[in-house]
Amino acid sequence: MGTPHLLLDFGEVISVAQxxxxxxxxxxLAGLPVDAFSRLYWAHRPAYDAGGTARDYWTAIMxxxxGxxxxxxxxxxxxxxxxxxxQETLRLLDTVHAAGTPVSLLSNAPHDLARELDRHTGLAAFAHRIFSADLALVKPDAGIYSAALATLAAAPADVVFVDDRPVNIAAAEAHGIxxxxxxxxxxxxxxxxxALSGPSDTRTVPGPRH
Structure with a gap:
C-alpha cells in the first residue's frame, strides 16, 4: 500500500449539523412551518447538489x-x-496535516456553498476540494467516487473516506476505498x-443520517 490519503465529507463531519x-x-424566510420546510429542503436537495440553480431549488421549496x-x-x-x-474534527485535521498526510474534501454541495468552501481558510490546506455540483454527480452515485479517485491519483486501498452517512460509505467501499x-x-x-497510520482492517460503525 502507498501513502494514505484522508478524504472527508463536509456536512456533519467538518461542520456540525445546521x-x-x-x-x-x-x-x-420561505414562509413555511419548520417541519414542512425541512421535508421540502431535503426532498429537493439532490438536484441542487447536482448543480441545479438556486432559483429552481427555492422555487421548488416555496x-x-x-424575488x-x-x-x-x-x-x-x-x-x-x-x-x-x-472543533473536534478540526483538531484531528491539525494532527493529520502536521503528520504530512494529504487531506481532501468530497462533499455534496451546490455551487454557492462549494464556492464559499473554496474560499474558506479552514480548508486552504486541503489537497483537493471535490464538489457534487461541479461534477453533476451526488453521493452515493458510483461515478463520484471514480471521479474522486482520478482527482487524487490514488489507489482505492490508500484512501480513507469519512462520511456521516452509511450509504455513502457503502458506495465508497464498493470501489475498494x-x-x-x-x-x-x-x-x-x-x-x-x-486507519491513517498503516494497513488495518477498518470497520464502519453506526452513524447518524445527514
Whole structure:
C-alpha cells in the first residue's frame, strides 16, 4: 500500500449539523412551518447538489419563485448555516496535516456553498476540494467516487473516506476505498487516526443520517 490519503465529507463531519435557529430562520424566510420546510429542503436537495440553480431549488421549496433580494438572502443564510465547524474534527485535521498526510474534501454541495468552501481558510490546506455540483454527480452515485479517485491519483486501498452517512460509505467501499462512518465520538476519531497510520482492517460503525 502507498501513502494514505484522508478524504472527508463536509456536512456533519467538518461542520456540525445546521443549528435549529438557522433552520427556523430559513423556514420563516420561505414562509413555511419548520417541519414542512425541512421535508421540502431535503426532498429537493439532490438536484441542487447536482448543480441545479438556486432559483429552481427555492422555487421548488416555496411553490413560487422568490424575488431577487429574497433569493439572495435565502442563499446567504443557507450557506452560513453550514459553516459552523466541528472543533473536534478540526483538531484531528491539525494532527493529520502536521503528520504530512494529504487531506481532501468530497462533499455534496451546490455551487454557492462549494464556492464559499473554496474560499474558506479552514480548508486552504486541503489537497483537493471535490464538489457534487461541479461534477453533476451526488453521493452515493458510483461515478463520484471514480471521479474522486482520478482527482487524487490514488489507489482505492490508500484512501480513507469519512462520511456521516452509511450509504455513502457503502458506495465508497464498493470501489475498494476504506470507509469510516463518522459519529464524532472519541472512538471514531481514534479509528480515523489508526486507519491513517498503516494497513488495518477498518470497520464502519453506526452513524447518524445527514
Amino acid at each position: 443549528p435549529a435557529a438557522d433552520v427556523s430562520a430559513l423556514a420563516a 411553490g413560487a419563485a422568490p 431577487g433580494s429574497l433569493l439572495r438572502r435565502l442563499v446567504e443564510l443557507d450557506v452560513a448555516s453550514w459553516l459552523h465547524l466541528n 476504506r470507509g469510516i462512518v463518522f459519529t464524532g465520538t472519541p472512538g471514531c476519531l481514534s479509528e480515523i487516526t489508526a
